[in-house]
Amino acid sequence: MSDLSQALSVALDLVLTLDPQMLGIVRLSVQVSGLAVLLAGLIGLPLGAVLALSAFPGRGAVVVMLNAFMGLPPVVVGLGVYLLLSRAGPLGEAGLLFTPTAMVMAQTLLVLPIVAALARQVVADLWEEYGEQLRSLGVSGVGRLVTLLWDGRFSLLTAILAGFGRAAAEVGAVMIVGGNIKGVTRTMTTTIALETSKGDLPLAMGLGLILIALVTLVNAGVFLMGQWARRRMG
Amino acid sequence: MKRLLLAAMALFSLAVAPAGAEERFITLASTTSTEQSGLFGHLLPAFKAETGIEVRVVAVGTGQALKLGERGDADALLVHDRAGEDKFVAEGFGIDRRDVMYNDFVVVGPASDPAGIKGGKDAVAAFAKIAVAKAPFASRGDDSGTHRSELRLWKKAEVDVKAGGGWYRELGAGMGPTLNTAAGMNAYALADRGTWASFKNRQSLAILVEGDRALFNPYGSILVNPEKHKAVKVADAKAWHLWLTGPKGQAAIASFKIDGEQLFFGDAK
Structure with a gap:
């Protein structure tokens, strides 16, 4: 108990004094994970929807792969991106290893399958419900995709939050490429x-508490936004 | 396609990069022992103030640091495994290896000291006693400079740690995590004095053997060979290399203290 209370007081101290070094670290974490989720959303939402609405041979295999990749080990993704960006690797000349950009790339790869797989499920369920209707209204391919994504926006928000949680919590990938x-x-x-x-367990735990609080704050913000939007649109 | 990808990545990195002009920096691959003792926090600001060059430290085990140098992912190295360093230079990956400083290893263990090594001055004899007593020993097991030194001590003590028996526990972890684990299971461990001095979670661990020549721990600075990797920042890395082994760097090393204790001793020639 004394360990935890010590951690709490360290955390409070860091937050209350607005320790500049800690603020920089928090800002980088939010920036990297936020950008990774943004990119993963931009690619993953349409990708999931397309996968839900189109039929092609081997589609089942792709869906299984995508679902499995939700559990990609961060160290492995980190190692892959490291080998890619290493000066001895294929993209070494860009000089991106050990930069925040490299970290965003690695986290995007981690988050993308989560967003895409969950989006696919959401859109597939909606299609089952409204497919007939959309077809009879003569809505085309792109129209269907946009309509269903918009219709499922609140469920998709949860997919995005799952992705953000994953990115903010992982250490294996950013350690290697950063x-x-x-x-x-x-x-x-x-x-x-x-x-x-370094054996400074109270400080480590204090930072951990701040991280958990931060992720909770982001989730609360999104939750409130969702409620507000729901009320406005009835 | 590759060019397009590179262009996209360059554009994108502008978006992520903090505001401000292009910064001048080099990447230094070094060891967890130097980083975690706080030495770099003491040296790097002084170097930057003088030259304007930022040194970005990637702290890993010596084995991995040499690997980073081999692949050209660092511009300079500061490591501690003389045999590995000489091989690195001989294979053409590095140039101009210089002595920088030394400190020493200490054998730490639980206050109860089941192998009875406390106060000894002979590390090899202490290791032999630990093996005979089959007392738990926490090994780094991560191919770091400290791990390589530890294996040399076992060899001198004629103990085959691969024989098993459960008392020899390879952790595959850095110095700090190894000490955390050793403290948790009342095990002996070999630690570098720098990390030990700044380590906070000692519990019942204490220094039991120190001051043996066999525990000498020298550090070397090496430049990554620009002929192997064109992107290596030769001039700035050399400025660091010469500063560190020159009078100013050596004075800065000597003035780094924890609780009044000097942890590293410059020995550049």
């Missing part, structure tokens, strides 16, 4: 890992 460089690529999770290795 390198945990102080002031450049050090995020909440890599800081927690570092402080744990």
Whole structure:
């Protein structure tokens, strides 16, 4: 109990004093995970919808793969992106290894399957319900896709939040492609890992509490936004 | 296609990069022992103030740091495994290896000391006693400089740690996590003095053996060979290399202390 209360007081201290170093770390975490989720949403939502609405041979296999990739191990994705961006690798000349950009790339790959797989399910369910109607109204392919995505927006928001949770919580990928460089690529999770290795457990746990609070805050914000939108649109 | 991808990535990195002009920096692959002791927090600001060059440290085990250098993912190295360093240079991956500093390893263990090694001055004898007592020993097991040194000590003690028996536990972890685990299971461990001095979760662990020549731990600075990787930032990396091994760097190393104790001793020639 004393460990936890110590962690709580460390966390409160960091938040109340607005420790500039911690603010930088929090900002980077939100920036990297936020951008990764944004990119994954831009690609994953249409991708999931297309997969739900189209028929082609091997579609079942693609769906299974996509669902399985929701559980991609972050270290493996990190390693893959590292090999890609390493100066000895195919995209080495871009000089992106150990930068926030590399971290966004890795997290996008992690989040994409989650968003796409959940979007596919949502759109497929809606299609079952409204397919007949849309067909009789003569709505074309792209029209169907947009209509169903819009119709399922509240469920899709949950998919996006699941993706954000995944990105904000992972440490394996950002550690490898970011390198945990102080002031450049050090995020909440890599800081927690570092402080744990230094044996400063109260600080590590305090940072952990801040991270959990932050993710809760984001979820609360989205929840309230959803409620407001629902009320307005009836 | 590849060019398009590179262009897209360049554009995208502009969006992520913090505001401000292109920064001048080098990437230094170094070890967890130097990073976690806080040495870099002491050295790097001084170097940056003088030269304007930011040093970005990727702290990993020495084995992995050498690998990063091999692939050209770092511009310079600061590591501690003389045999590995010489091989790295001999294979043409690195140039101009120089002595930088040294500190020493300490054998830590539980206060109860089941192998009875406390106060000894002979690390090899202490290791032999630990093996005879089959007392738990937490090994880094991560191909780091400390791990390589530990294996050399076992070899000198003529103990075959691969024989098993459950007392020798390979963790595959950095120095700090290994100490966390050793503290948790009352195990002996080999630690570098820097990490030990700044380590906070000691529980019942204490230094039991120190001051043996066999525990000497020298660090070397190596430049990654620009002939292997064109993108290596030769000039700035060399500025760091020369500063670190020059009078200013050496003075900065000597002035780094934790609780009044000097942790690294410059020995550049």
